[in-house]
Amino acid sequence: MKAASTFLFDLVKTLTKSQKRYIKIQAGTKEKDYIALLDALLLLKTYDEEQFIKKNKEANFIKHFSVNKLYLYELILKSISNFGEKKIENKIFQKISSANLLVEKGLFQAAINELKKGKNLATKYELFEMQIMIYGVEKKLLFNRQFKKNDAFSIQQIYNHETHILEQLSNSNEYWFLAQKIFQFQLKFQKIQTEEQEKYIEDIIQSPKMQSISLATNFKSKIYYYQANATYQFILGNIEEAYKFNKQFLDLLEEQPIFLKLYSQRYLSTFNNMLIDSLIIGKFDILIEGINRLVLIPKRKEFKTIKNIESRIFRQRFLLLLNWSLRQQEFEKVLEWIPEIEKGLKLYGNEVEKHHRITFYYLISYLLFQSKYYDQALKWNNFILNTIKEDVVKEIFNFSRVLNLLIHYELGNYSLLESLLQSTPKYLKARRNIYATEKALFRFFNKILNIINKKEKQEIINKFKKEVSNLYEIQKEKRVFNYLDLRYWINTY
Numbered sequence: 001m002k003a004a005s006t007f008l009f010d011l012v013k014t015l016t017k018s019q020k021r022y023i024k025i026q027a028g029t030k031e032k033d034y035i036a037l038l039d040a041l042l043l044l045k046t047y048d049e050e051q052f053i054k055k056n057k058e059a060n061f062i063k064h065f066s067v068n069k070l071y072l073y074e075l076i077l078k079s080i081s082n083f084g085e086k087k088i089e090n091k092i093f094q095k096i097s098s099a100n101l102l103v104e105k106g107l108f109q110a111a112i113n114e115l116k117k118g119k120n121l122a123t124k125y126e127l128f129e130m131q132i133m134i135y136g137v138e139k140k141l142l143f144n145r146q147f148k149k150n151d152a153f154s155i156q157q158i159y160n161h162e163t164h165i166l167e168q169l170s171n172s173n174e175y176w177f178l179a180q181k182i183f184q185f186q187l188k189f190q191k192i193q194t195e196e197q198e199k200y201i202e203d204i205i206q207s208p209k210m211q212s213i214s215l216a217t218n219f220k221s222k223i224y225y226y227q228a229n230a231t232y233q234f235i236l237g238n239i240e241e242a243y244k245f246n247k248q249f250l251d252l253l254e255e256q257p258i259f260l261k262l263y264s265q266r267y268l269s270t271f272n273n274m275l276i277d278s279l280i281i282g283k284f285d286i287l288i289e290g291i292n293r294l295v296l297i298p299k300r301k302e303f304k305t306i307k308n309i310e311s312r313i314f315r316q317r318f319l320l321l322l323n324w325s326l327r328q329q330e331f332e333k334v335l336e337w338i339p340e341i342e343k344g345l346k347l348y349g350n351e352v353e354k355h356h357r358i359t360f361y362y363l364i365s366y367l368l369f370q371s372k373y374y375d376q377a378l379k380w381n382n383f384i385l386n387t388i389k390e391d392v393v394k395e396i397f398n399f400s401r402v403l404n405l406l407i408h409y410e411l412g413n414y415s416l417l418e419s420l421l422q423s424t425p426k427y428l429k430a431r432r433n434i435y436a437t438e439k440a441l442f443r444f445f446n447k448i449l450n451i452i453n454k455k456e457k458q459e460i461i462n463k464f465k466k467e468v469s470n471l472y473e474i475q476k477e478k479r480v481f482n483y484l485d486l487r488y489w490i491n492t493y
Contacts, residue, residue, distance in 0.1 A: 008073045009047035012038065014307075015076070023079045033061040034072040087305055088262055092118045092130045099137050108141055125262050126219050128169045135162045171217045175224035178204055182228045186235055187355065190395045191479060193432055205232050219259055222252060223266060230273065237478075243277035246270050261302045268297065268306065272316045279323055291320055311348035315356050318344070322363040329488065334367035355392035358384055362396045362483075366403060370488065374410045381407060394431065399483040401427055402438060405445065406489065414449055421445055437471045437480040440464070461493045 015023070020042070027035050040056055041047075053062060061068045095118030102111035115134055122130040135158055142154060181204050185197070192198045209215045210229065216222040230245035249270045253260050260267060271290070278286040294317055298309045306312070318341050325333040341360065345352060352360075365380035384400040401424050408417045425442060428434050444464045451457050468486045471477045481487070 006047050008069050009041055009044065011073065011076055012041045015080075019080060023076060026075070026079050033064070034068045034075065037061040037068050037072055088121060088125055089127065089130065092121050092127065092134075095121075096130070096133050096137060099134075100140075103137065103140050111137070111141065124258065126168070128165045128172070128218070131165050132162065132169070135165075168218045171215075172220040172224070174209060175216060175221040175228075178207055178210055179224040179228035179231075182231050182235075186231050187392065188394065190393065191235060191237070201232065201235065205229070219252075219256070223249065223263060226252065227266070227270065230270070234273075234277070239277050239280045243274060243281060243283075246274040246277060250274065261305075264303045265306055268303065268312065268316075272320075275316075275320055276323070279320065279327060284324075287320070287324065291317060294320075308348070308351040311344075311351035314344045314348060315352050315360075319356065319359060319363070322360075322367065326363065326367060329370075331367045331370040334364055334371065335373075338364065358387065358393050358396055362400055362403075365400070365407075366484070369403065369407055369410075370485075372410075374407055377403075378407045378411065395483075398428055398431060399480075402441065402484060405441070406484070409445065417445065418449060435477055435480045436474070437468070437477045437486065440467050440471060441486065458493075461490065465490050465493075 020038075023038070024035060036059060040052075040059065040061070044052070053065065056062055095114045099111040099114040099118070102108070102114060115137055119131065119134050121127075122134060138158055142158070182201065185201055189197060192201060204210065205228075210225065210232075213222060213225055216225045226245050226249035230242045230249065233239070233242035233245060250267065253263060253267050271294070275287055275290040275294070278284070278290065294313060297303050298313060303309055318337060321337060322334065325331065341364065345357065345360065361380050361383040365377045365384075368374075368377035368380065381400055381403055384397060385404060387397075390397045405417060405420055405424060408420065421442060425434060425438075428438065444460065448457055448460050451460060465487075468490055472481055472487060
């Protein structure tokens with residue numbers, strides 16, 4: 001049997017308090033079955049249609065359940081589209097719809113006026129897809145014999161403009177395609193780990209369009225160019241270069257503020273990336289100033305239409321603070337942030353995407369581990385280990401297994417550790433090459449678990465300290481120390 005769709009439930013759970021209130025006002029004061037259905041859905045955390053129908057079998061909305069579901073779904077979509085400030089694209093689309101309606105009614109001059117308004121907006125913001133739709137309506141007008149401006153000049157003008165727009169669409173589409181390939185690679189693998197991956201990413205970035213900003217013939221293409229190159233440099237570990245590309249992207253938007261509202265989400269993401277770059281390369285003055293600016297962004301009008309803006313600022317702020325405390329080796333600062341982070345993760349739920357949630361778990365666990373709060377560190381690390389699908393930030397899943405060994409060693413769970421020393425290398429080997437530093441750690445645990453004499457233990461520890469120090473100097477091993485600074489840990493012994 002085909003599973004029931006959760007489209008309506010998923011849509012209902014995205015509604016803000018203001019949107020819920022607006023929908024109910026639109027429905028009127030008279031009791032409505034579909035509003036009762038809305039209230040019932042709002043009470044749920046998860047949706048099982050069969051159980052939902054059984055639980056509400058006495059409710060009126062169940063009698064015509066399919067009809068009420070469909071009506072409520074369409075009402076919500078319509079209400080949201082009319083709610084609050086319209087996006088620029090929606091304003092243009094409304095003009096196109098109005099023009100189409102006027103053409104059908106034979107009111108051609110009125111249609112022209114609506115199209116002109118839409119075209120001005122679409123041209124101003126380089127919304128080429130919308131311009132194509134506008135010219136589609138103009139063609140309808142030209143084919144109508146009653147329209148007096150049906151002449152060769154108008155035909156030629158539409159042809160020339162539409163050809164230009166199609167060229168611009170092709171340009172931005174190619175930049176979009178190349179950029180998305182890089183973004184998806186970074187999301188899945190974070191860093192290049194094999195020669196095959198290196199060849200894949202190099203083939204993308206060596207494309208002529210990714211080598212020269214001059215080939216980006218419109219604003220959107222330039223955005224893709226800067227973001228893709230910044231991501232590529234970050235993947236390679238060239239953080240100074242990534243910072244420069246991100247800064248150029250932000251400068252591009254700030255120099256042309258009319259685009260800031262249109263690309264506010266991209267601005268926010270890139271601003272966050274620039275702050276991460278600042279953290280890594282030690283530009284702490286920029287980082288501090290940037291975090292202070294970040295918390296004020298929800299109050300700026302250009303960012304009012306960003307979905308889940310509060311949850312995004314929460315996520316970006318605390319991930320930056322956690323990484324900063326890690327960089328400064330001020331590990332215990334995490335203790336003062338955990339209550340607010342827990343509150344935010346609970347409050348915003350799935351608004352904090354899975355890969356960010358996993359990153360939160362790992363950073364908190366690692367900071368607690370370095371602060372010697374091992375029980376709490378295990379709790380947060382288990383959130384990762386108990387995640388069924390390892391479909392994002394796979395590198396974190398890998399290093400969380402290694403961190404798990406360290407936590408159980410400190411907790412004195414030696415019998416469990418012996419078992420983990422068998423399963424963990426197998427787990428890692430099935431997913432990637434095992435780093436020399438990880439192999440050294442496995443050898444260290446296998447040796448020290450079988451030693452009782454304190455003097456011999458200390459000799460093993462001292463030898464491992466020297467080995468870790470030497471491994472840190474090897475470029476290929478740097479990645480391990482970014483996730484697990486074994487030098488700091490072992491030097492506490």
